[in-house]
Amino acid sequence: MIIGSYRVERSTRASRAGFAAMLAVIVALISVPAWAGRAEMRLLIEVSYYLALAQAWNLLAGYAGLVSVGQQAFVGLGCYGFIIATAFLQIPPLVAIPLTVVAVGLIAIPTAFLAFRLRGAHFAIGTWVLAEVLRLIFTLVQAFGAGTGMSLPIHVVLDISENRVIRELILYYVSVAIGIATVLLVFLWLRSREGLALTAIRDSEAASGSVGINQQRTKLTVYLIAALIAGLVGALVVLEKLRITPDAAFSVTDWSANVIFIVIIGGIGSVEGPIVGTLVFFVLRSLLADYGAWYLITLGAIAIIVMLKAPRGVWGLIGSRYDVHLFPVQRRVRLNLD
């Protein structure tokens, strides 16, 4: 057996098939409003922002080793940022969304400064404290209805479009686009130089012990990307729910627990995992919808079992059995054997 030559490639047959499937899914999603009802569209909106949050958290914990329990800080800031921009500053809603995201990013910088003083497990609780601080601050602000929260003024809603159907279409397409864009953004970032370095460091045990300056910068970048995504989702949540309270905006259950469970169950440390996890999550949720607290008990228990028995999640089980990578992040060396 003589090795003639080799190619370095990232796409595989499975990944090309995966892209074809992705395209099919995107086309299907575009066509949804044509044949599905309002309830389905609302569900898909929710799926989209959970997908975005899950990708963000996976990037944090699965790639950068930043286990955060405080992403609700940025979802909440996104919620309130959007309300401030639209209801108080009278900025048109579709302009307010990007402005909100920028504002959340600016606030995230000083929080990073604090959170990064804590390492490892302490970082996790530190982020949670920061989120709690923000929640408590918003419960004190009378202008936003303090603890009881406030509704999005009707003129803001009408600003998007006077027509309810069109409004819902816009919200649907924006949400779905953001969900898909997040997947692609995370995927592309992981393939960038910085992203590849991060994956390499994560995968090599020898290097993982040392924290270099560059790695610290990369971690900061990841922290900010995740904050921006969460802020974006926050703005969408307000548009969807039309009402906001500090407890809902900064909910640890909704924006951390659910998201963490999605990533763990789906498979941490891969782009596919959070997608699979999001699907599993919504299936479980609809199955257990009538069982109240048992729903979260089940979800928590499943996450614990998965963490212990299959730490790479459902996608890890699939991936190890069939060696498929729909989103090949790493390059593979393919030998051409003569």
Added chain:
Amino acid sequence: MYWINTIIQGALVGGLYALFATGLSLMFGVMRIINLAHGDFIVLSAYLAVVVINCIGVNPLVALAVVVPLMFGVGYLLQRGLLNFTMGSDILPPLLVTFGLSVVIQNVLLELFSADSRRLQLPWLETASVRIGDQLAIGLMPTSVFVVAVIVIGGIEFMLYRTDLGRAFRATSDDPDTARLYGVNNRNIYALATAIALAVVSIAGVLFGIRTIFDPTIGPARLLYAFEVVIIGGLGSLWGTLAGGIILGVAQAIGAAFDPSWDTLAGHVVFLVVLLFRPRGLFPKTFDP
């Protein structure tokens, strides 16, 4: 006088906060893991006391005699049956398993006891107070809680620095492989650490339930207090932890004196200020491996 009173009240609550922190600190010290369900175990202990009180009709202090050994056992089994499988260089598994546990415990308590607030009744102690001069009255209950907290922390400190078990905890924390070479069974040591941590937590939980109302959802906030106390006090020193508890308690009391809704926030702010200027805490151990 008003302020002196406020500070004293705050300091007395601080003893309880230090007790919250002791269990968290012990688990982190020995195993380098943070138990995110820590606060929920505090609440769980208070509910266990509710059950014991309802079943045998004793007062909360007597209920401790049942709750403490029970939680010791829960801790031992929790570590041996679950958390020992998460130990390793990766910080993710213990964090996520305990986070999952937190959600599970909270919701099981909700399912069993509803979201209603409860309190452990201890009528004679609740009202008794000692007057100092004509403006200062120090409640007997907050004082007793503080004293118990100091005794328990002192006991843990004694155990850590004066007993074979404590030495084994510290040695295992330094270097688990070498400790094994001298006859330490790590898995058992870890289980004992968690068992003792939860026993302390259960004392804290019952005292807490006597002092204030509680419901199934308040665990995470106690976790955050405990964590803040550990960081304010500095890692690795339980007397620093007591000081941290007092600082947090006083900060909350002063915040509440300005506006009752500022209490928790004031505590968080003091924590963030310490984190900003003294990230190793106010009373760090000089040697921290």
Added chain:
Amino acid sequence: MNLLQTEDLVASYGDFQALFGVSLAIEQGETVAIIGANGAGKSTLLRTICGLLRSRHPTDVRFDGKPIGSLEPEQIIALGIAMVPEGRRPFPSLNVEDNLRMGAYCGRIGPWTLERIYTLFPNLAERRLAMSPTLSGGQQQMLAIGRALMANPKLLLCDELSLGLAPIVIRDIYAAMPGIRDEGTTILIVEQDIQRALRAANRVYCMQKGRVTLQGRPSALSRDQIKLAYFGV
């Protein structure tokens, strides 16, 4: 009967095999040295004897006639094997006395007590309350030996006692060996310093690449034999 016997011992770190069938036998009261270049597998051998690494079969390691190959380290030390680990590894957050007390954690009774250790190493007595990282290298080595002796072992395993120490300090440490032997303790020392090993031991094994390449009494081995067994050339 041999105190310690290994038979065709094999050990691996994951996929990497470090020992390829090591057989040795040590009698009660002997002082045996294992020499070999860096990476020969000497430490791996000691770690396997102690149970930190698993052997293939329980009977691959016998101690006092009992198979111990499947026991945990904490069970093995209770039977009377103590190790002075490579690099000394004192517990950094314990002071000297607490480090020594940790040695007695297994609860074996015997001649070695705190006082006896302090007599053997007066340097340690002076610094009994010092934190272990503040000790000099030589003092740390004495602490590591003392800690192992506190377990009152029948067999003392010493891994690279001379590593990184000044010759005069090494001499002091080796001067303690006869006193230990006189208590009836069997000693197995691992050394890279061939001369030191030949002088201290009454029998020597030489290892190379995970195998025993030579064994015998120091007086019966020629320089060339040792050179060949040690370096392979």
